[in-house]
Amino acid sequence: MFNEIKYQINDDVVNHLKNYVTRLKKKYESEKFSQDQYNKKFPNQKKDGFQNWLNNQRIKSIEVAIQSFQENLSVTYSNEKDFLHILESIDDLPNYKSFFNFDWLRRELVTKAFIYDSEIVQVEGPVIFEYKFQFVVEDESPMWAKKENIITWMKWIVHDNGDEKFTWIVQRDRYKNTNLITEVSESEERWISAIEEPNEIEAILKRARSYPFTEDEKKLINKDGVVFMLTKAFVERGYPVQGIKIIQAKKGST
Secondary structure, three states, rough: OOOEEEEEHHHHHHHHHHHHHHHHHHHHHHHHHHHHHHHHOOOOHHHOOHHHHHHHHEEEEEEHHHHHHHHHOEEEOOOHHHHHHHHHHOOOOOHHHOOOOOHHHHHHHHHHHHEEEEEEOOOOOOOEEEEEEEEOOOOOOOHHHHOOOEEEEEEEEEEEEOOOEEEEEEEEEOOOOHHHHOOOOOHHEEEEEOOOOOOHHHHHHHHHHHHOOHHHOOOOOOOHHHHHHHHHHHHOOOOOOOOOOEEEEEEOOO
């Protein structure tokens, strides 16, 4: 099943933020009540109101974000980075980096916004290249019981369709933005697959060199190394690749 992955500002995104800010207000009101009670009991050791101000600023930040999402309801983005950029583009969001840059909340918003259109496609032709993008999950077990959990979060697969035409498939883990990423599984249902547009060697290699990895993903990979292995896969099968210098062996050499 191959899908076009998108991220859409929808009611789930807005309602998730609304519910979050409601819980946050209750929490801060409780903290303020406790602080007021403390100040009444110990008037000579009053706590200042800085924390209350900080909490109010955080609430305001999220309320501004909710308003911005509501104004852009149903707007669809082609990638996660552009979807999250709306938070950074809110001009009157006070101290954005301090008050809204909660990684876990951003991941939840991305999960709520995640949509895809799908169709079933059968790709023919031998697989000439397959690469798994992986990272190691830290095992918090005692030293004697530690296991190396290797998580595959993306795959590149290239099929040879003949006549120097190819199908490049990118598979991404549908649970990448949730805590389910810690599940070690290779089951088919966990993969969301997309067929990349280029189907000729040079176009595929150009796209691979500029593939839009997120900043976090770039820390997990050696892109130049992957592109080299992809190039090598084409060359070893006798396909012409621009910029490759071939030093031919002399006849009779071993």
